[in-house]
Amino acid sequence: MEIFEYLERATHGIRSNADARxxxxxxxxxxxxxxxxxxxxxxxxxxxxxxxMRRLGDPDVLSRAFAAQMNGVFPRGIAQSALALGGIVAAIGSLADPWWLLGLLLTAAVYALLRVTPEERRTPLLSLLRLLRRHWLVGAALALAGFFIGSEPIWGAGVYSPWPFAAQATPAGLLLLLFGVAALGLDLYRRPAAAGGIVAVATSVFGSVSLASGFVLWHFYPAAPSQNVDWFASGPPPYSFTYLVYQNVIWHPVQFTAVCFLGSLVIAGLIGFSRSWLPTFTRTAHG
Amino acid sequence: MESLLPSLPALLVLAVLAEGPAHGYQIAAAVNEQSGDVLDLKEGTLYPRLYQLEREGFVRAQWQSDSGRRVRVYELTDAGRTRLQRDREEWRKRVEAADRVLSPAARLRQGGGIARYGDL
Structure with a gap:
């Protein structure tokens, strides 16, 4: 057995490509x-x-040992990400209704409980930062899109707006963004939970930036270009602030997370299926 | 069920790292060398063990260069130091206790003994 084949087999059980590398x-x-x-x-x-290689031991045994140690890590990351997401939602919600501060306090309490454990890596903030540092492109792309959507009071102000093209291009842009996330998610195809988790975190940035930028622009825009710009405060029912919180911070992240989670499951299944039917090719590729 | 003794491989790894940062190969070599080749830390189990300790926050790792090669160098965290101290004390206490059971001479030296049927 060659050294690279040994290494491949020894890390075959690790779901994360980055960890396996x-x-x-x-x-x-x-x-x-x-x-x-x-x-x-x-x-x-x-x-x-x-x-x-003989001293290092059977690569298949090693693979199982690594899998046991490393594959179980992410559910904790998911819990931490969910905690961070909950904190962001509560913080934004508290802008509209002070009762949301209770949620923020609850999140802070759980965070504090996790923080005092002796295990240093059970730190939601650190975990979240690591996750975003590794996949910063997803976060940056979604935050940019969030700013674009959130500034809709300016560029989507009706037929008199100087931005009709931008308004029409938005659905296409969102579609492209969705494909972009899926493409970036390919790197995580063997970890549907990880793909879903990173998208959940990133889309929380999306929702937050979206709401915050729209809110700020509405307040500071010198002259309202049309009636449409008041949709953050007193517009018709679908455009109330509560509706936007629900739409941008809860529903969009849930949709995007589900899309990426299911997409990763399907891709992982397809790749697993193709590998099981192409053993000859795999062996040849490894020499 | 609680283990009778703390995990020896983990204890050995933590003890080696207490002397300073080291990468996997150095840890395995140090255990073999310092134990006079009596304790052979299985290299295959060393790395999963290191990842477990890292995940639990007892060691941290960073990539460095050694002889022109990228290696992951591990070092103890504060939590790791605390665990080492705790496990070391636990290990000594339990090994002494086990030794008293295993070695009649040691038990008699300490004035202990098992009452046998004939003594009653």
């Missing part, structure tokens, strides 16, 4: 260290690699 790099360095020490003691190069 990390483990492969680490095991590769270990194998090279052992091999070099054996060679320094007079062992031929090829035999020293085989010896290093």
């Amino acid at each position: 990390k483990v492969r790099s680490e095991l590769y360095a270990h194998l090279r260290f052992v091999s070099e020490r054996q060679q320094a003691e007079g062992m031929p190069a090829e035999e020293s690699i085989r010896e290093a």
